[in-house]
Amino acid sequence: MRIPQLRMESAFAQLGLNVRKPVQEIKQPQAEMNLSQKPAELTIEQAKTELMIDSSQARSNIGIMTPMQFSDSNAAYGREKWLQAIAEKSQEGDRMMRIHTRENAIAEIGREKGMRVFEGGYRPPSTSNDEGVDISIQARPASINVKRNGMSIDPVTRSPELSYTPGKIEPYMIQYNSLKIDVSGSQLDQMM
Template sequence: MQIPQLKMESSFARLGLNVTKATHEIKQPQAEMNLRQQPAELTIEQARTELQIDSSQARANIGIMTPMQFSDSNASYGYQKAMQAIAEKSQEGDRLMRIHTKENAIAAIGRERGMRVLDSGYSPPASSGDEGVDISIQLKPVVINVRRNGMSMDPVIRPPEFTYIPGKVEPYILQQNSLKIEVVGSQLDRMM
């Protein structure tokens, strides 16, 4: 006797996947420095040099004197003549006092005075070797001022830009699953 048997055939489902990869982008915008350099300031001050020329002594040497110089010159000449006269009188007095020398002092002094040539009077002072011109120069230094104004910076910082697109996975069926059952060995062959 034939026992009926079940015959089964199955197939598994096969899946397919559509994968879209994720994208990740990073952009770094360039920063702005915004530098400003202020120009430096330079000031130079040149003071005037002073030149002084004094020709009063040179003028006095050729006889052109200022009233003060003329007054000083006359006073000096008068003082010199007064001292000379005092010296002469003192010497004459000493000679008259020496009686013991048996010199006729009064006659000798009279003879000397009579033979003396009279001066012409006042004569201006002799000229100096350097012509009497005084030159003086006062040099004044240059004053230099430097002012540094420096630099100013105003940076603009830009953050990085991120762009992210997530990936996708889409499944699809390549083959459906199936189950086939057959009864074998019986008079009825049926398929379910």
């Protein structure tokens, strides 16, 4: 006798997914610095340099004198001649005092004075090797002023640009589930 058998065939459901990934885009626009530099101001002031040239000594050396120099020169010449005259008179007095030498001192002195060549009076002082020009320079320093005007910064910031496309998942059925049951070995073969 045949024992009826129960045969089952089953198939699992298969689910498929269509996946669209999300897309996120970030763009960062460049910022602007906007720097501006104002030029510095530089001022330089140069004071005048003083140059003094004194040629009075050089003029005096060649005989061209100022009134004061001429007066001083004449006074020195007069003093010199005065001292010479005093010395000469002193010597003449000493000669006349010596009567024991039997010299006729008065006649001799007169003859010497008569024979003396005329000396010519005033002579200007002799020239010197020194040029006699005094030069002096008084330099004054330069005045330098620097004014810094600085710089200015005016930054412009920009926010990032965001764009987002959300993802999407769409399910679909690849295979539906199924169950087949067969009964065999009985008189009746039936499908259920």
